[in-house]
Amino acid sequence: MHKPPLGSVIVDMNATTHTTQPQLSKFATFRQAIYTCFLKAGDVLFEMIDALLLSPRLGSFPELSCVPVFRRQWPSLYEGLQDGQVDQATLLETLTEQLPETERPVLVGDHTTWAHPQARTLQDRSFQHQPTPIKGQKPITIGHGYSTLGVVPPVASSEQKTGGSWFLPVLHERIESTTTPSKKAAEQLQQVCQRLGQRPLALYDNEYGSGLFLKETDKIPCDLLFRVRPNRKLRRSPPPYSGNGRPPVHGAAFRLGDPTTWGKPDEEWECEDPKLGRVRIQRWDNLHFEQAPKRILTLFRIERWEARGTRRDPHVVWLGYCGEELPRHSDEWREYLHRFVVEHWYRFIKQSLNWTLPRLSTPGQSELWSTLVIIAYWQLWLARSVVADCPRPWHKAQPELTPGRVHQAMGGVLATIGTPSSEPKPRGKSPGWSKGRLRTKRTPYPVVKKQTKAGAKTTKQASTTQNSSP
Numbered sequence: 001m002h003k004p005p006l007g008s009v010i011v012d013m014n015a016t017t018h019t020t021q022p023q024l025s026k027f028a029t030f031r032q033a034i035y036t037c038f039l040k041a042g043d044v045l046f047e048m049i050d051a052l053l054l055s056p057r058l059g060s061f062p063e064l065s066c067v068p069v070f071r072r073q074w075p076s077l078y079e080g081l082q083d084g085q086v087d088q089a090t091l092l093e094t095l096t097e098q099l100p101e102t103e104r105p106v107l108v109g110d111h112t113t114w115a116h117p118q119a120r121t122l123q124d125r126s127f128q129h130q131p132t133p134i135k136g137q138k139p140i141t142i143g144h145g146y147s148t149l150g151v152v153p154p155v156a157s158s159e160q161k162t163g164g165s166w167f168l169p170v171l172h173e174r175i176e177s178t179t180t181p182s183k184k185a186a187e188q189l190q191q192v193c194q195r196l197g198q199r200p201l202a203l204y205d206n207e208y209g210s211g212l213f214l215k216e217t218d219k220i221p222c223d224l225l226f227r228v229r230p231n232r233k234l235r236r237s238p239p240p241y242s243g244n245g246r247p248p249v250h251g252a253a254f255r256l257g258d259p260t261t262w263g264k265p266d267e268e269w270e271c272e273d274p275k276l277g278r279v280r281i282q283r284w285d286n287l288h289f290e291q292a293p294k295r296i297l298t299l300f301r302i303e304r305w306e307a308r309g310t311r312r313d314p315h316v317v318w319l320g321y322c323g324e325e326l327p328r329h330s331d332e333w334r335e336y337l338h339r340f341v342v343e344h345w346y347r348f349i350k351q352s353l354n355w356t357l358p359r360l361s362t363p364g365q366s367e368l369w370s371t372l373v374i375i376a377y378w379q380l381w382l383a384r385s386v387v388a389d390c391p392r393p394w395h396k397a398q399p400e401l402t403p404g405r406v407h408q409a410m411g412g413v414l415a416t417i418g419t420p421s422s423e424p425k426p427r428g429k430s431p432g433w434s435k436g437r438l439r440t441k442r443t444p445y446p447v448v449k450k451q452t453k454a455g456a457k458t459t460k461q462a463s464t465t466q467n468s469s470p
Helices: 021-036 042-053 061-066 075-083 088-097 181-193 211-216 332-351 363-382 403-407 411-417 453-468
Strands: 038-040 106-115 126-129 140-151 168-175 201-204 223-228 233-236 253-255 267-273 277-289 292-304 316-322
Touching: 021 038, 021 042, 021 088, 021 363, 021 411, 038 042, 042 061, 042 075, 042 363, 061 075, 075 363, 088 168, 088 363, 106 126, 106 181, 106 332, 140 181, 140 332, 140 363, 168 181, 168 363, 181 211, 201 332, 211 277, 211 292, 223 332, 233 292, 316 332, 332 363, 363 403
Parallel strands: 106 201, 201 223
Antiparallel strands: 106 140, 126 140, 140 168, 223 316, 233 253, 233 277, 267 277, 277 292, 292 316
């Protein structure tokens, strides 16, 4: 199949008129560093990333081979994901070196689902949570879960303290059926924190607001700010030891759904927030979960009068803070507003970067494709100061380019700096499938059903009874 030359991908050569040569050199240096992270099939993998940067929306995965920068045939897409290999340690080090310098890094962790309901031959599928707009339908699907940990870059505008469209993913890994999202998040947090120079603040949703997650992150040098479900129960500090028996570990119960157990807060104030409106904040110190009595936390109750009172916009939100010291100022709870940028990032990689578009045969290929999507997004971030805005006629002008606006202006930049990958070397026509050779069907794999605590207890009791019987 004939393809136009590489230079024909230029959408607008004026897209680089406002840049300087050092900026282009820095961007080209990052691309070269990424290219060295590929251990096998580096040329085809790198061209897949460039093709992804020039194709915001695809109808099918093989259409990626029709982009001019991909100089190979469409079967090379699947062969590259089958044979490719990436040095994950070197890649992680390369990405962390590109993080912007801040006084206190803000990390955001969460997990999402890549649904594979019909892929019966795909290994390690399990039941995953996936929201659905259909009333009465359970928000459950079958597929793989992916855990993400990234950094929220500082907002350029001094007037805008929260918000922004950018999120810098550092790790985006599959959650195996043998582990849990909280354990996977703790492992990722450990890997990233040991590479940061400062003690970061990590933001998590209410699924991680439990004593189990605090226990798993006990030895990690990181402060945590997480949402707590309103049906949780915490404990106060234990009373003084009376001298008889075992020293107490827990104090009185603090039930978030029972105001009679709250007592007087350690601090209470009201303020007018430009985004949230009138807000009242109450704070209680020296609380802990029963599963992690050594992890002392501070609990915030944020009450908003202008909220709609829905599931997505509740009147009351509970936040827990667990760190080396108490919150440094009364506005520490505002940092949690940065967490929602990961939701925008998930939507962007699924809709614009085609993350969940391929139908691959093994979990390893899906993990490799997820890594390529991360690298493509990082190039958008580094190219935001290189490209000039090329809006559609119906778009408004923006002082700060969003990921989508950078994505649609990448053609001129890639054509200007070129690619470190080598040209393909045709080796003739493949002989194809030999006559008489048998084809074997792929092995179907059952869906992994994680056992509940009640089921595990019943199984253990049955095993004990069976072993004790004559």
